[in-house]
Amino acid sequence: xxLHETAQHSxxxxxxxxxxxENSKNSALETIAQQLDSRREEIKxxxxxxxxxxxxxxxxxxxxxxxxxxxxxxxxxxxxxKDLVTLKDPVGKTLLSTExxxxxxxxxxxxxxxxxxxIFESRPDALVQIATLCLKSGNALLLKGGSEAMETNRxxxxxxxxxxxxxxxxxxxxxxxxTRSEVKEMLSLDDSIDLIIPRGSNEFVKYIMDxxxxxxxxxxxxxxxxxxDKEADTEMAVNLTIDSKVQSVAVCNAxxxxxxxxxxxxxxxxxxxxxxDESGVKITGCDKTARIIECEAADDNTWKNEYLDYKLSIxxxxxxxxxxxxxxCYGSGHTDSIVTNNGHAAGIFMDLVDSGNVxxxxxxxxxxxxxxxxxxxxxxxxxxxxxxxxxxLEGLLIYKYKLIGRGHVRADYTGGSKRxxxxxxxxxxxxxx
Amino acid sequence: xxLHETAQHSxxxxxxxxxxxENSKNSALETIAQQLDSRREEIKxxxxxxxxxxxxxxxxxxxxxxxxxxxxxxxxxxxxxKDLVTLKDPVGKTLLSTExxxxxxxxxxxxxxxxxxxIFESRPDALVQIATLCLKSGNALLLKGGSEAMETNRxxxxxxxxxxxxxxxxxxxxxxxxTRSEVKEMLSLDDSIDLIIPRGSNEFVKYIMDxxxxxxxxxxxxxxxxxxDKEADTEMAVNLTIDSKVQSVAVCNAxxxxxxxxxxxxxxxxxxxxxxDESGVKITGCDKTARIIECEAADDNTWKNEYLDYKLSIxxxxxxxxxxxxxxCYGSGHTDSIVTNNGHAAGIFMDLVDSGNVxxxxxxxxxxxxxxxxxxxxxxxxxxxxxxxxxxLEGLLIYKYKLIGRGHVRADYTGGSKRxxxxxxxxxxxxxx
Numbered sequence: 001x002x003l004h005e006t007a008q009h010s011x012x013x014x015x016x017x018x019x020x021x022e023n024s025k026n027s028a029l030e031t032i033a034q035q036l037d038s039r040r041e042e043i044k045x046x047x048x049x050x051x052x053x054x055x056x057x058x059x060x061x062x063x064x065x066x067x068x069x070x071x072x073x074x075x076x077x078x079x080x081x082k083d084l085v086t087l088k089d090p091v092g093k094t095l096l097s098t099e100x101x102x103x104x105x106x107x108x109x110x111x112x113x114x115x116x117x118x119i120f121e122s123r124p125d126a127l128v129q130i131a132t133l134c135l136k137s138g139n140a141l142l143l144k145g146g147s148e149a150m151e152t153n154r155x156x157x158x159x160x161x162x163x164x165x166x167x168x169x170x171x172x173x174x175x176x177x178x179t180r181s182e183v184k185e186m187l188s189l190d191d192s193i194d195l196i197i198p199r200g201s202n203e204f205v206k207y208i209m210d211x212x213x214x215x216x217x218x219x220x221x222x223x224x225x226x227x228x229d230k231e232a233d234t235e236m237a238v239n240l241t242i243d244s245k246v247q248s249v250a251v252c253n254a255x256x257x258x259x260x261x262x263x264x265x266x267x268x269x270x271x272x273x274x275x276x277d278e279s280g281v282k283i284t285g286c287d288k289t290a291r292i293i294e295c296e297a298a299d300d301n302t303w304k305n306e307y308l309d310y311k312l313s314i315x316x317x318x319x320x321x322x323x324x325x326x327x328x329c330y331g332s333g334h335t336d337s338i339v340t341n342n343g344h345a346a347g348i349f350m351d352l353v354d355s356g357n358v359x360x361x362x363x364x365x366x367x368x369x370x371x372x373x374x375x376x377x378x379x380x381x382x383x384x385x386x387x388x389x390x391x392x393l394e395g396l397l398i399y400k401y402k403l404i405g406r407g408h409v410r411a412d413y414t415g416g417s418k419r420x421x422x423x424x425x426x427x428x429x430x431x432x433x
Numbered sequence: 434x435x436l437h438e439t440a441q442h443s444x445x446x447x448x449x450x451x452x453x454x455e456n457s458k459n460s461a462l463e464t465i466a467q468q469l470d471s472r473r474e475e476i477k478x479x480x481x482x483x484x485x486x487x488x489x490x491x492x493x494x495x496x497x498x499x500x501x502x503x504x505x506x507x508x509x510x511x512x513x514x515k516d517l518v519t520l521k522d523p524v525g526k527t528l529l530s531t532e533x534x535x536x537x538x539x540x541x542x543x544x545x546x547x548x549x550x551x552i553f554e555s556r557p558d559a560l561v562q563i564a565t566l567c568l569k570s571g572n573a574l575l576l577k578g579g580s581e582a583m584e585t586n587r588x589x590x591x592x593x594x595x596x597x598x599x600x601x602x603x604x605x606x607x608x609x610x611x612t613r614s615e616v617k618e619m620l621s622l623d624d625s626i627d628l629i630i631p632r633g634s635n636e637f638v639k640y641i642m643d644x645x646x647x648x649x650x651x652x653x654x655x656x657x658x659x660x661x662d663k664e665a666d667t668e669m670a671v672n673l674t675i676d677s678k679v680q681s682v683a684v685c686n687a688x689x690x691x692x693x694x695x696x697x698x699x700x701x702x703x704x705x706x707x708x709x710d711e712s713g714v715k716i717t718g719c720d721k722t723a724r725i726i727e728c729e730a731a732d733d734n735t736w737k738n739e740y741l742d743y744k745l746s747i748x749x750x751x752x753x754x755x756x757x758x759x760x761x762c763y764g765s766g767h768t769d770s771i772v773t774n775n776g777h778a779a780g781i782f783m784d785l786v787d788s789g790n791v792x793x794x795x796x797x798x799x800x801x802x803x804x805x806x807x808x809x810x811x812x813x814x815x816x817x818x819x820x821x822x823x824x825x826l827e828g829l830l831i832y833k834y835k836l837i838g839r840g841h842v843r844a845d846y847t848g849g850s851k852r853x854x855x856x857x858x859x860x861x862x863x864x865x866x
Contacts, residue, residue, distance in 0.1 A: 015761060019784040098806050104795065106805055113817050114787065194817040215648060215818050236840035243842035328448060350835050351452040362537065362838030372539055373531050373855035384546050384627040385648050386819040389834045401822045402783050405795030407669035409676035422806035
């Protein structure tokens with residue numbers, strides 16, 4: 001099969017997967033969990049092959065760590081699937097119901113998007129997570145994993161697909177793509193793929209966004225800001241800076257630029273400098289910062305840096321408005337936080353900063369689907385349409401309108417003999433007649 | 434200003450427009466309505482110039498009719514704005530609220546998308562409708578209208594913009610673009626325009642979709658189907674065919690392909706043929722159709738036709754499944770309807786047909802924002818993400834997460850000293866502290 005034929009097959013499967021009920025989808029998830037458990041020796045053997053090969057190819061240590069899929073990871077993955085089973089079926093919910101006229105009833109019903117293309121790097125657990133999220137939400141899936149995890153991905157996809165077919169899910173709902181050239185081709189299949197979710201580096205996500213007409217859900221940059229207002233509590237401000245910057249440095253919601261109001265800079269900067277030094281964080285600062293603490297000199301590109309490292313940009317600003325303007329100009333719309341005791345200033349900041357996550361007196365590190373209580377996470381989106389911020393299952397859904405009549409024709413309403421009533425019905429869609 | 438500078442200016446304005454409260458936006462809408470009323474002579478004079486010029490340029494009669502902006506249209510437009518004032522402010526709604534831990538509260542709040550680019554043809558009333566919808570939903574707007582309506586668009590944009598500034602809306606929230614080259618440039622401004630809404634012909638919408646990385650909301654084709662099931666009531670089926678096809682032929686939800694179950698074809702086809710003849714509808718049919726009624730012979734391209742004319746494609750199918758497959762293969766995901774007395778068949782049809790609007794015993798002509806009771810309409814979308822089917826004000830909205838803490842750091846939750854509570858709060862976001 002060509003990739004286009006594969007995608008057409010996925011599209012067809014998606015139609016039947018969309019109409020599967022909650023029980024059969026949950027039973028498929030349970031079968032998958034069982035088989036991951038019973039076939040764990042095969043999984044570990046495949047993973048061991050990937051790790052040996054990657055070591056011989058000198059894969060970097062952090063990537064090797066992400067590649068590891070041992071008993072502990074298998075247990076976590078199975079626990080994740082069991083959690084997913086307990087979540088309510090997001091498909092088939094009645095979002096609106098209106099009587100347009102006697103016997104003419106309109107229902108807005110949640111449904112899957114269709115075919116999702118997911119391209120991810122390294123971590124094999126992402127494969128299981130994404131595939132089971134798609135199954136629960138009734139979406140067909142074209143998956144492309146990193147080549148370093150090839151053997152692990154292959155056995156995991158095999159287990160998931162076969163277990164789901166045993167539990168009567170439709171043939172063709174899941175395909176694992178294995179070559180790089182297929183990714184490029186996938187980006188052009190806008191007649192069969194409805195949404196692409198890339199999980200990987202900035203450059204990788206930007207490439208996808210720039211080279212496809214298919215909608216992309218996700219984020220490229222995570223240039224997050226913390227603004228220390230003139231009315232901030234200094235100790236809190238220092239603690240939030242440290243947590244936002246170093247609690248985990250290589251993640252998208254880690255702090256990259258600290259903005260400091262000039263009225264508090266002389267007290268705050270030396271205090272935060274001390275703690276940043278202790279954590280080994282190097283500072284690049286504006287002229288005003290450099291007058292107060294020792295640092296590298298900032299240039300025009302400083303404010304566009306996403307370090308993902310023990311490095312921090314610091315800028316002194318003269319007002320809340322300057323902080324907001326800076327963030328809206330240089331930020332990536334991901335996560336930005338203000339530290340202040342002034343609720344009015346916090347309100348302005350959270351209204352005017354145009355980001356998916358805007359915080360008051362909290363670490364930027366809190367923007368996360370699990371932290372927010374969404375359970376399963378599709379990813380974090382900096383899109384301005386469909387889904388923004390941490391995206392749970394609902395990011396994989398859309399809706400359709402179902403209208404039930406008794407032979408109603410529109411001519412009766414334009415001629416004036418009948419009028420729309422538009423009465424709310426307040427009852428769910430009558431499934432299976 | 435270059436167009437890029439203009440768009441950057443819009444982006445800045447959008448930040449301030451997003452934070453305007455319900456009263457000030459409604460007061461701006463009322464001022465606009467008043468000034469459209471008091472400056473109607475200027476509007477009519479400008480429109481008369483456009484009509485004279487268009488006549489001399491031999492603009493087609495239907496387009497001339499759409500161009501007309503007389504007292505009647507002005508009155509309708511003003512009434513539309515007054516209706517919009519009565520709609521609840523869609524911005525600032527609390528969509529979710531969760532206590533993550535004591536003193537750490539998460540709110541999901543509806544907000545405008547940002548900067549909308551709208552490109553439309555002909556009708557000047559569309560300009561007023563779109564601009565006031567954007568204002569109500571707090572979105573900045575870059576508008577490009579058809580050149581045939583240049584003078585009318587100019588005076589309308591001038592009235593709307595100046596009236597809104599009098600009512601303290603931010604400078605730069607509305608720009609009217611006037612040259613064709615600006616459209617092309619607009620499509621590349623993905624750093625400042627968040628969503629494009631094109632209103633015009635198929636080719637025009639397809640061009641926009643294929644030439645921009647900015648998300649596009651709308652529809653190109655409207656290839657709508659009516660499927661006459663074997664258990665259909667023949668009289669109802671004939672009436673629904675006629676209404677779907679001829680009640681208005683040049684609209685996106687008009688019928689283009691009729692699918693007929695073979696068990697009912699010999700009774701139904703002669704009956705519908707008679708009524709289609711009376712309405713002057715020409716038929717192109719498959720072999721099986723041609724054996725029962727006289728018609729043009731269909732070829733491979735027949736099922737892809739969006740006639741927008743007194744023409745209809747007819748195909749005889751041997752099952753409900755074949756009808757569904759045909760629609761999912763050739764349809765445009767717009768509006769498709771089944772005629773049957775069998776509720777189970779109707780349920781399958783509405784579940785499996787992958788379209789924004791799926792109907793049972795109702796004319797395809799009902800898919801419309803006003804008919805659905807949405808009041809104002811942004812357009813009809815065949816997208817699979819964000820907004821589908823007739824789109825009201827909510828299509829111009831997204832959300833942001835606001836998190837309020839007291840200096841909470843994430844390290845406390847990964848170290849194990851604290852745990853997330855994830856308790857629902859069930860209260861709205863505490864606006865203005």
